[in-house]
Amino acid sequence: MTRQAATQTGLDTIATMFARAKSTGRAAFLPYFPVGFPTYADSLDAIEAMAGAGVDAFEIGIPFSDPLADGPTIQAATQIALENGITVRKCIEAVHDLRARGVEQPMLLMGYLNPLLAYRLEAFVADAHAAGAQGLIVPDLPPDEMPELADLCAKHGLAQVCFLAPTSSEDRIKQAAARATGFLYLVSITGVTGARQTLPPDLTGFIERVRAHTITPLVLGFGISQPEQARSMNGLVDGFIVGSALVKAGESGVDAVADLAATLRDALDGV
Amino acid sequence: MIQEDKYTSVEASELPDARGYFDEFGGRFVPETLIPALDELTDVYHQAMADPPFQQRFAELQATYTGRPTPITYAQRLSDHLGGARIYLKREDLAHTGAHKINNALGQALLAQRMGKKRVVAETGAGQHGVATATACALLGLECHVYMGSVDMARQRPNVFRMKLLGAEVIPVESGSKTLKDAINEAIRDWVTNVRTTHYLLGSALGPHPYPMIVRDFQSVIGIEARQQMLDQVGRLPDVCIACVGGGSNSIGLFHAFRHDAPVDLIGVEAGGRGIASGEHAARFADPDIGRPGVLHGTRSFVLQDADGQIKNTHSVSAGLDYASVGPEHAYLRKMERAYYTVATDDEALNAFKTLCELEGIIPALESAHAVAETIKRAPTMPRDSIILVSLSGRGDKDLDTAMHELEHLT
Numbered sequence: 195m196t197r198q199a200a201t202q203t204g205l206d207t208i209a210t211m212f213a214r215a216k217s218t219g220r221a222a223f224l225p226y227f228p229v230g231f232p233t234y235a236d237s238l239d240a241i242e243a244m245a246g247a248g249v250d251a252f253e254i255g256i257p258f259s260d261p262l263a264d265g266p267t268i269q270a271a272t273q274i275a276l277e278n279g280i281t282v283r284k285c286i287e288a289v290h291d292l293r294a295r296g297v298e299q300p301m302l303l304m305g306y307l308n309p310l311l312a313y314r315l316e317a318f319v320a321d322a323h324a325a326g327a328q329g330l331i332v333p334d335l336p337p338d339e340m341p342e343l344a345d346l347c348a349k350h351g352l353a354q355v356c357f358l359a360p361t362s363s364e365d366r367i368k369q370a371a372a373r374a375t376g377f378l379y380l381v382s383i384t385g386v387t388g389a390r391q392t393l394p395p396d397l398t399g400f401i402e403r404v405r406a407h408t409i410t411p412l413v414l415g416f417g418i419s420q421p422e423q424a425r426s427m428n429g430l431v432d433g434f435i436v437g438s439a440l441v442k443a444g445e446s447g448v449d450a451v452a453d454l455a456a457t458l459r460d461a462l463d464g465v
Numbered sequence: 466m467i468q469e470d471k472y473t474s475v476e477a478s479e480l481p482d483a484r485g486y487f488d489e490f491g492g493r494f495v496p497e498t499l500i501p502a503l504d505e506l507t508d509v510y511h512q513a514m515a516d517p518p519f520q521q522r523f524a525e526l527q528a529t530y531t532g533r534p535t536p537i538t539y540a541q542r543l544s545d546h547l548g549g550a551r552i553y554l555k556r557e558d559l560a561h562t563g564a565h566k567i568n569n570a571l572g573q574a575l576l577a578q579r580m581g582k583k584r585v586v587a588e589t590g591a592g593q594h595g596v597a598t599a600t601a602c603a604l605l606g607l608e609c610h611v612y613m614g615s616v617d618m619a620r621q622r623p624n625v626f627r628m629k630l631l632g633a634e635v636i637p638v639e640s641g642s643k644t645l646k647d648a649i650n651e652a653i654r655d656w657v658t659n660v661r662t663t664h665y666l667l668g669s670a671l672g673p674h675p676y677p678m679i680v681r682d683f684q685s686v687i688g689i690e691a692r693q694q695m696l697d698q699v700g701r702l703p704d705v706c707i708a709c710v711g712g713g714s715n716s717i718g719l720f721h722a723f724r725h726d727a728p729v730d731l732i733g734v735e736a737g738g739r740g741i742a743s744g745e746h747a748a749r750f751a752d753p754d755i756g757r758p759g760v761l762h763g764t765r766s767f768v769l770q771d772a773d774g775q776i777k778n779t780h781s782v783s784a785g786l787d788y789a790s791v792g793p794e795h796a797y798l799r800k801m802e803r804a805y806y807t808v809a810t811d812d813e814a815l816n817a818f819k820t821l822c823e824l825e826g827i828i829p830a831l832e833s834a835h836a837v838a839e840t841i842k843r844a845p846t847m848p849r850d851s852i853i854l855v856s857l858s859g860r861g862d863k864d865l866d867t868a869m870h871e872l873e874h875l876t
Contacts, residue, residue: 259775312774359498385658
């Protein structure tokens with residue numbers, strides 16, 4: 195996929211990824227994993243192992259001192275990453291290193307706004323693109339703030355993912371649908387990240403409300419951790435994100451992360 | 466009165482703009498889940514401001530419950546001792562619960578009631594905002610949960626007990642530096658989770674729009690009263706207004722009424738901690754190495770951060786000033802050169818604390834003592850017929866443990 199990058203934009207690559215999953219009748223599986231947890235080397239090993247398990251794309255987490263959309267699991271992991279000296283620059287390097295290891299899936303860098311501003315948005319987008327990333331996800335940046343980021347992403351063909359929540363109004367849905375590229379990130383519940391036993395009952399209604407306004411792929415996140423939950427994503431949404439459950443597995447080592455990723459991936463095929 | 470025609474009157478506020486910006490500062494940088502709640506709060510606030518019964522109820526509570534107007538006090542012995550400007554104190558320490566925080570807490574609790582939200586969450590640093598929120602919730606029958614860093618709980622124990630007495634649940638925050646910044650993170654996480662039933666009663670003029678506007682407007686009573694009291698009782702406006710700046714609510718509340726009075730200098734005092742050179746402080750404007758524009762807790766303002774954009778841990782002897790960012794309107798006033806910002810160190814604040822106790826019989830909050838410290842530096846350089854107005858934002862009973870410990874080391 196790195197060789198294709200010269201001719202295919204990040205947006206193209208992401209669109210192809212969703213189309214391929216759809217053609218086999220399943221939702222795409224997008225794991226989140228933070229760079230630097232429990233160590234830099236371990237985090238890359240974990241991502242490489244998940245790539246081998248056949249996941250569809252990655253959210254590569256950039257640590258921040260004050261992650262206010264994250265629950266305890268990701269807070270603790272990214273705090274360890276910071277103590278390991280992980281910077282924005284190091285996270286961009288991680289994308290580069292993962293490409294060098296042969297990881298081919300699309301990668302989206304996910305981080306809070308302030309470290310990206312400190313790096314300078316223009317440099318960040320250019321360097322992320324050069325390292326082989328296909329998109330950006332910024333959880334504390336609503337679609338009506340900092341329009342310059344959209345221009346920068348467009349210039350480099352990168353996706354800028356926007357969020358929608360169960361509380362979002364029709365107007366907000368339209369606004370996010372107009373701005374988002376790559377996919378729309380639907381937050382399944384009002385809350386912070388973290389594994390949950392059950393997903394809310396009104397999920398279908400929320401997804402249908404968004405679907406009415408856009409053909410952009412819809413990806414569900416927050417709370418998904420179990421194979422049955424993963425399987426229920428088929429036909430419901432175009433993709434889903436699992437973060438905290440994989441990070442929790444990371445406390446037991448790289449193998450545990452790879453095992454959980456394989457279990458979730460296999461569940462999509464009905465194995 | 467005598468010179469009133471020299472000054473323009475207070476006008477309706479022209480900022481922030483509809484998107485919550487004060488020039489380049491402000492905005493709304495929060496997870497999407499919260500945007501509808503911010504929109505609702507903005508709408509309800511504007512409705513309430515245009516609703517005479519709401520205004521009447523608020524005014525009545527301010528008069529009969531908070532004890533407003535708070536007086537201005539001429540600090541004669543302090544003025545004589547310093548031998549320069551005449552010093553007046555705006556006595557927010559005499560408001561119910563002992564600080565200016567009640568002004569905003571009551572206003573927002575009324576808004577929560579108007580929105581039909583029966584559950585309130587708040588953050589607190591020194592505990593003054595937590596106490597004010599617990600008080601307002603007790604008065605209006607709202608459920609109250611206060612997040613407080615465990616470091617702050619240890620150094621402001623009396624306030625923790627007061628909140629519990631008032632029926633609030635106080636939730637210790639163990640993440641990060643375990644101070645105000647981390648308490649705000651946890652309060653926002655709670656709010657994101659319970660947003661449909663819960664109002665976040667933010668205590669300072671920071672956070673995402675509309676909070677900086679709402680908190681300023683509810684605190685602007687400080688300056689509106691003080692300005693009129695100066696005209697009525699002294700016959701003219703002060704030459705200088707001085708207030709401490711943590712998030713910046715008492716200072717913006719004082720400054721706002723004077724913003725069009727060009728001859729009046731507005732001075733904000735940040736926490737200099739162990740000195741700017743030490744790096745252990747909370748002076749966002751004074752240390753260009755680490756104090757730069759950035760985004761924290763939903764607003765773009767000056768933020769203490771490292772080269773990688775990670776938020777720095779701060780230090781101040783006063784929990785209420787111990788915060789890495791500052792309200793966006795202060796960043797704006799500074800950029801426009803309408804207000805000026807300086808620092809007082811821990812030791813300067815402690816000396817000022819002691820001085821005000823001994824010369825005026827007033828025990829100030831350690832936060833307010835920072836404003837007094839700047840007054841002590843500035844008054845002797847000014848002529849006898851000049852006037853300084855100081856915001857005495859709170860009383861210091863909550864600080865007695867800290868003061869006893871710290872003053873021992875000073876002597």
